[in-house]
Amino acid sequence: MLRSGMFSPRNLAKKFSPVARPKPPAAGTDWPTPLYSVFNRPRLSLGRIGPLEVRLARNFTEVRKAQRLRYEVFYEEMSAIADAQTLASRRDADPFDVFCDHMLVIDHSSLKRNKLGRLKPEIVGTYRLLRQDVADRHGGFYTAAEYDIQPLIDANPDKRFLELGRSCVLKPYRTKKTVELLWHGIWSYVLLHKIDVMLGCASIEGTDPDRMASTLSFLHHNARAPEEWRASALPDRYVEMNRIPKENLDSKAALKALPPLIKGYLRLGASIGDGAVVDHQFNTTDVLIIMPVSELNTRYVNYYGADASRYSS
Incomplete structure (x- = not known):
């Protein structure tokens, strides 16, 4: 959105x-x-x-x-x-x-x-x-209904x-x-x-993973979180994202097809969890966004100010 x-x-x-x-x-x-x-x-x-x-x-x-x-x-x-x-x-x-x-x-x-x-x-x-x-x-968290985030929480008790x-x-x-x-x-x-860390589910419109194979594959190959931070979709909701081999993927077209919100998250420094989740109520397919503050793009931090003073009123 x-x-x-x-x-x-x-x-x-x-x-x-x-x-x-x-x-x-x-x-x-x-x-x-x-x-x-x-x-x-x-x-x-x-x-x-x-x-x-x-x-x-x-x-x-x-x-x-x-x-x-x-x-x-x-x-x-x-x-x-x-x-x-x-x-x-x-x-x-x-x-x-x-x-x-x-x-x-x-x-x-x-x-x-x-x-x-x-x-x-x-x-x-x-x-x-x-x-x-x-x-x-x-x-x-709401996210816990789609992704197994508890192991990451348990492994990082000092983070907010x-x-x-x-x-x-x-x-x-x-x-x-x-x-x-x-x-x-x-x-x-x-x-x-x-x-310390922002997270949440971001949505791609539609519930047919095959029709968004290039988008999901692009995220899998280019933005997947490192293994130590790779929370997975719950087993009964897990949808495979690796649907097209990297060498066969038109990355430029896949990037263009990404929803603006997801592109914005990636631009800020976010990574993507393992597996997608189909949400039939909202007619979407969700991916997990993981965005640690320490990894935020420095241009973003500098633009808004280390003290968030750019648009302060």
């Missing part, structure tokens, strides 16, 4: 996180607002470019708006399959939302009237952030992990400016919480 630049494979570094997923609320129920409010969300701006600001959601009302944005992008624009509750609420929501921080891009020049008739700036982009210390208290997920931006805002602001927000958040 995000724009990016040229491919630049790099090595990996360290760390990971927990086990089982939280149990969802009973059917027909929703997360009560007090659960969200107990986490003391800071009133902190993470950056600003003109009318666009990136910051964390401050209350569950803003989380709901982010969920509606996700629904608009994932279900209406793309082809995710909604269950009855999702259709009725018109929100993309799951049990993890209540424990995560939700990073928002807000357009202060575009005002929308809320249910009380008040004009509020429009939320035009979002990223879901889950820190390891929070995941440890609430059943683990951050899971990135549910990234989306409204179509008119898929510009270099918005993407830069999102990454500035993530970098600010990483520094604020002393994060």
